[in-house]
Ligand SMILES: [Zn+2]
């Protein structure tokens with residue numbers, strides 16, 4: 400699913416760094432689960448990782464979870480499914496790092512871990528298997544200590560450097576201290592740095608505190624944090640949307656300048672991705688309806704383009720994902736799944752059927768309910784038509800039995816010859832069959848026959864051959 404451009408970029412990187420393990424990384428904040436629109440970069444990163452593996456290379460796939468980030472009210476609302484009681488209970492927690500807030504659902508160690516688990520479950524369903532790195536733990540684990548000393552000893556130099564290099568940009572805080580008193584991280588401000596100590600003030604609880612470089616808790620401003628991570632983890636690739644790649648004040652270039660000026664100069668190659676938009680009515684509808692392959696087609700085809708996902712685009716992607724050489728996901732849902740309710744052919748289709756049922760309900764809005772003919776329909780059947788239909792169904796059953804590997808085209812050729820041989824006029828007999836099995840127009844009947852399971856064809860045959868007697872018997876049984 401990767402474009403040729405990107406494959407070339409990856410191959411060139413591998414060639415230029417032969418002894419290195421290639422690292423792909425991306426980031427998120429586990430403040431809530433959210434809908435599907437942010438999935439593009441993770442799907443892309445995962446596909447890149449798979450491609451690098453397929454070239455016989457070692458690859459790291461890091462997903463940085465910014466669990467030091469402060470919870471904001473909008474995230475809280477989505478996180479607790481707009482439940483008033485929980486919003487009330489957690490409102491006062493906004494502003495604290497999500498790692499320090501307890502789990503509203505009381506099943507994990509903290510707020511961040513709860514949503515990180517949800518996010519990973521979602522990712523695994525989409526075949527995305529990153530190594531999740533908890534950023535709060537990086538800060539606690541002293542891995543950033545050296546960087547902290549570097550930043551605090553160059554605090555003003557960093558600000559001056561950025562002012563000069565990016566005149567349109569102003570970095571609010573190079574470091575956000577965690578307030579020792581109220582645990583908020585978004586209301587603090589560094590007042591001065593003297594004698595190896597940091598003095599900060601918290602606007603929320605109005606308290607001031609002095610701490611050592613190593614003793615102070617908190618996190619770097621986002622762009623500094625990025626540069627520090629680059630210097631430590633040395634990623635080769637990270638997906639970025641255009642907004643981050645503006646050379647004058649895009650976050651990527653600011654982080655890169657910080658890395659080059661104050662750290663070891665490591666930076667990843669940015670992989671450009673466009674934005675994903677869709678209407679609110681599609682939120683949370685894609686994940687239950689689309690298998691991972693359809694997702695990839697939808698999200699990764701033309702990765703640089705901003706796309707607005709519509710029902711039309713979803714259906715078009717579902718036609719592009721081929722489950723077998725003859726059957727797309729769309730075909731499967733329309734023509735095979737309805738029969739699979741009776742007959743499950745394999746665990747793979749069983750697994751697909753859950754997506755398919757949702758897809759059919761949500762996007763096709765067409766209830767394809769294959770039904771066997773009832774008594775009234777059989778009564779109206781002319782004997783000569785009945786004979787022809789029986790012959791045709793018998794032929795189809797045998798044909799499918801003998802040539803299980805036939806393509807739809809081969810099947811179609813065969814059926815055309817059979818129709819001729821049996822002197823069956825398609826325009827007369829096909830509408831009768833459509834009526835018998837309650838199959839609406841829109842899908843060619845030959846295609847339906849091609850996908851129709853044998854068990855259904857057998858039942859159809861039995862009912863047509865012996866329908867009358869059977870229904871009479873049934874009737875007398877029913878009447879007791
Ligand atoms: Zn939980």
Ligand SMILES: [Zn+2]
Pocket residue numbers: 578579580581582583601602603604605606
């Ligand atoms: Zn405070």
